[in-house]
Amino acid sequence: MEQSNIEDLLRQMTLEEKIGQLTQITGDFYSDKAEDRTGPMSQLGLDDEQITNVGTVLGVVGASECRRIQRQYMERNRLHIPTMFMGDVIHGYETIFPIPLGLASSWDTDAFEEMARVSAEEASVSGLSAVFSPMVDLVRDPRWGRVMESTGEDPFLNGKFASAMVTGYQGEPGELQDHFNKVAACVKHFAAYGAVTGGRDYNTVDMSEQRLRDVYLRGYHAAIEAGARLVMTSFNTVGGIPATGNRHLMQDILRDEFGFDGVLISDFGAVKELISHGVAADESQAASLSIHAGVDIEMMTLCYMHTLEALVTSGAVDERLIDESVLRILRLKNELGLFEHPFRGADEAREKEIVFSTSHRATARRITAESLVLLRNNDATLPLKASQSIALLGPAAQSPDILGAWSWRGRTDRAVTLMQGLRKFASADGESMRSHVKTTEERCDYFVPTESVIAASVELAKHADVVILALGELSTMSGEAASRSNIHLPKGQIALFDAVHKVNPHIVVVLFNGRPLDLSGIEAADAILEAWYPGTEGGAAIADVLFGAVNPSGKVTMSFPESVGQIPVFYDEDNTGRPYEQAPNEKYVSKYLDVSNYAAYPFGFGLSYSHFSYGSPVVSVSGNGFSAEHPAIIRVSITNDSEVDGVEIAQLYVRDLVGEVVRPVKQLKGFQRVALAAGETREIEFELDEKDVRYVHLDDSMRSDPGDFLVWVAGNSRDLSNPIRLHLE
Template sequence: MSHNTYYDKHALARAKDLLADMTLSEKLGQLNQFSGEDGHISDHLRANIQSGNVSSVINEVDASVVNELQRIAVEESRLGIPLLIGRDVIHGFTTVFPIPLGQAATWCEQTIEQGARIAACEAASQGVNWTFAPMIDITRDPRWGRIAESLGEDPFLCARLGRAMVTGFQGTDLQDATSIAACAKHFAGYGYSESGRDYHFANISENELRNTVFPPFKMAADAGVATFMTSFSDLNGVPASGNKWLMDDVLRKEWGFKGFIVSDWASIEDLSVHGLTENNAQSAQLAANAGVDMEMVSRCYAQNIPALLEAGTVRHSDIDAMVTRILYLKFALGLFENPYTDSSKFPERANLEHLEAAKQAAIKSCVLLKNDAHVLPINTRLTNHIAVIGPLADDKYEQLGTWIFDGDERYSITCAEAMRAKVGNNGHIHYAKGLDTSRTFSNEGFQEAIEAAQQSEVVIMVLGEESILSGEAHCRSNIDLPGAQSDLLDEIVALGKPVVLVVMAGRPLTIGAETDKVDAVLYAWHPGTMGGSAIADLLCGDAMPSGKLPVTFPRAVGQIPLYYSQKMSGRPVTQESFVHQNDIPIRAAQTSLGMASNHLDVHFSPLYPFGFGLSYANLQYSEVMLSSQQMSAHEPLNVSVDISNESDFDTDEIVQLYIRDLVASTTRPIKELKGFRRVHVKAKSKVNVSFEITEDLLGFYGQHNTRITEAGKFYVWIATDSASGEYKEFSLVK
């Protein structure tokens, strides 16, 4: 959605006209969001809506109840101001798409936009007009449960995928019945929470904020996202919901954001828990003066702002501005003209078109991490007996993932179901659960699993973590496979059959030991409603793996944070300087170990790098070609590469462009993603892929935290992942 489509003068004029008719009580009512009551409207909620004390209701998704809430607001309150109906529509509604981290593995803006568009349509059919997505926090810590809800570790990728999600939710016209307002969250720094724990604190330099954390939010603001949400976390000593620098100085004044800001759930009240304020009155004062327009669920504003206005510690003009921004969105959504929802005018939820879109998204999201001896794809015409084993192999609910309040597991197709349909009457699927859940430690089901494997020519193990183990407040200190899953895998591997490991999880797991034992690994994240169908198509060669990792996989938790765009350090480790502790001679001299930046007990490389993902095709990249060795502001540089497919498989490849600024006034990352493109490469053919490098693409925030570009030398790669390819050198001339 374009910036101009959202911010029109007519809607602003209407909002200001309405503001002029409002009492102070009615103004303050527009700052309040109430929680829904699960299909019930209590006398308390009804009375508050009638009195004009409610601006928004969160978590009510029954269209008839929502219509009644709107009727009370429109017909029984003095001014008839309709309600914003908020819901966490994160990766689908009734039709569930892969978790956002899985969607990020598609590296496909069109796929993500389509998924958000379908989710918006389904949610709008039930009266929802506002979603709390996309979550565009950059995170480098897979212990954090909310990494599942993120778009990965890289600001360039996250910014573009987040923009696609905003466009999908909001469409080209917010007044379209199928459009809902989006919310960029969490501003800012939540993904850096220490120890990967929710509601915690983050210490991030302003330079890091501007170069890494802010870019996705800036792009969302430029794309016309309707709202922002504050972070739960403490940022550099000032929790976000009371952080005037974040909300007013950066977001409003510097970026020109004109939408409204909502707190996260009770995060204004939590300011006193953090120790920033003494009580709820102080919390309300700080949040209001910071520019937080609407309070989610807690009542600090409602109970304290009248006294704060009387004392002069909050200004009437600021309250008027806050209310105007909220009213503006209601006018922009067309709620004053169309407050009610007629569900019969919407497409059926989870219809065939929606389910097919979810399947294609899941296919693109799965990442092939290993395929030794070309075990995959499985030829179902020649393979008559296939074992499908694991606690997640036939669980309709768990494959949906975190944050799926409205997902309907009845529509889910599991891996076991899809494989049965795939082989039909030509073969046999031997299914065994092996473990009751992913967390089970009992080996009671092992023997059944062993017998299923013994009868089979190839074994598909579907392991990972249940959906409850990721998401908000579901952080883990140990990100190995939980329960006795590794023990079960050992028992199956010992039989000597080819073993394919399919992992369903809400985060990268430390699965190095497991991947070493098996023949092939397909990382499926939590793939959503149609996950089983997508996995079966991929395993059997009816679809081609094309996903790429949007986040680095560590070998061990102790490596965290581990990400591809780290800086060089003064003494970078190399393969030659690395020494493992097991190889250190007894009584070795203290300074005999290379003196490099590494851990002694684990290799410095990741298990799998950012951008990694295999295909069944054999793709070869040629040498990178430059249009010139020098570029200037007026003459962009063209870089290109030929990609040859030497196999018999047609495939999609996600081609990635990286640069490195060799010398700068502040140290720069060893690599930075600056472009990507999904291209189709037919069997036995070649394609040319090119990118344009502009001066702006080489810019960064320097010592004074202003955006600059500097002359000098750069490396450039076009590669299949962040750890591959040979660089070419060019210079930017000023």
């Protein structure tokens, strides 16, 4: 449809019809069974006539149902405007990939793009036009349950992954209208939701404007620059104002500065929650605050529908604000091709072929193996040998609960468990692994293993060459509304570990969890493999890594604390006036008395079955030196000085030694996945541009400061050596 036709359509709409377009409800209201509609309609205060004007639908499942609802909707809608279906596709539709925090450990933007592409294919053929992903909330507090949806603690990496996901979902600019295997991406949650006080969900966010812009907004900006067509507001306050009613955040920054011209949607119920926050006295004031902030769609509350018409009549709200929002929604529907093709990609026959296909599962297995992180491997315990007898123990040994809390359409009954993955992994002579992998008949509880389970586990461990102990969190222990003050493994799991270790010290721990954990209590493990919630093919991918068919290459993107008392502990902290490193034996420096300043497993850390060594970096600059016109080229040689082919993730860190605003002690500015054959040496190259060292100053401008910088290339954020000094003219 031409732009002029969209504007003409808007002119034909009544105010009531316009307000309907600004409302989103769930698919329950469109059930073909009257008795199923009655309860939700009564609870929300909706009638059939209002439903015919509601512009978007949340959470409908399947091509057949989407086609049915769309057909009936357009028959009843006076202007035959199509509705639009949206859903929570976070890290897969039915083919579930690792949680984003796990996927980030691959440090592979192509993997993110491929995950999003597969998700878009499955979601679109099942009737969805938009997905609520990527989540771009920077997180530095693992107590927050929704850290599982994030990509970690670093703004640079966060932005790279966000951009890749947007491209995977939407394709290149213009593809949404012509390629119905694409979906619109919705960036969430704007803004700074990951910085909630105390790591407690829905809580307050309080920080300086400089910190907000310099650290927390970068990822959202990257996603918007990649072309994301929707943004979702966050539940939290920013600067004392809830985001959903925050005009400065949504209009001044998102619209005016970032240039976002797409659709802004509230999170579930967030408009009405302005009343609970205490900034609105009633639905009318909540609606006024939200529409003036530029919120186009109210999700699952009816403040707009109940009060906007009266607000326009009284003059409190200019109808032009509503027109602007409706026009953005109609433009998005047009971008998706819905006016010409209201059913878009929804196709029952293709749905059966594409969703959870063999090729998609193979992709998930390959990407999952990249996301696993080897945290410890004493005495080269891993990889295992097929000839070894294995006792597979612990609560996650046979559990299909490996998809994570936000796998909306994922089915645990189709997930490959760790036991299944190990037993399907063929030994060298083709013999089934079943005879080599034994486990207890009684399932082990996550919190309090029974005495009989512990006794049976001990007995199996006595006679095994190696014990694989599968520990971690239930999926309900992380995700939305799943904040935890204690991020240790449950005491019952530590008791199981201790009992088994007494009879067999050769323990490989495989962790299933949605956040970095305090791993004290399992220090005696020979090896620790962080598997996260690995998704549909989790068990198969873990087996690939445990037995060496895949050499682990993952590295964590969020630091694991030594103690919960350190939180937040992150790699790019600001320097202090009394830095611990300059006088570690002094009392009056910035340190703890009872624990170190450092993470147990820092940002960028992860082991391999290979060993990599770095040469000293060399810098070259053309012209008169490092400047806006002349980037610095940093070259370094990396050697795989082992007998195993592997992939190393080389990381470029920079420190600005003197700035107008205190700068972090180091910041990631580049990374590369480098595949090296056994014994191979290769020189890699990074380009550091002047714009890479810009930051937000006190006047909100983004610029660099001339002066000296330190530059490192290393395998993680902790083990930095041989810095080179670089001067910015």
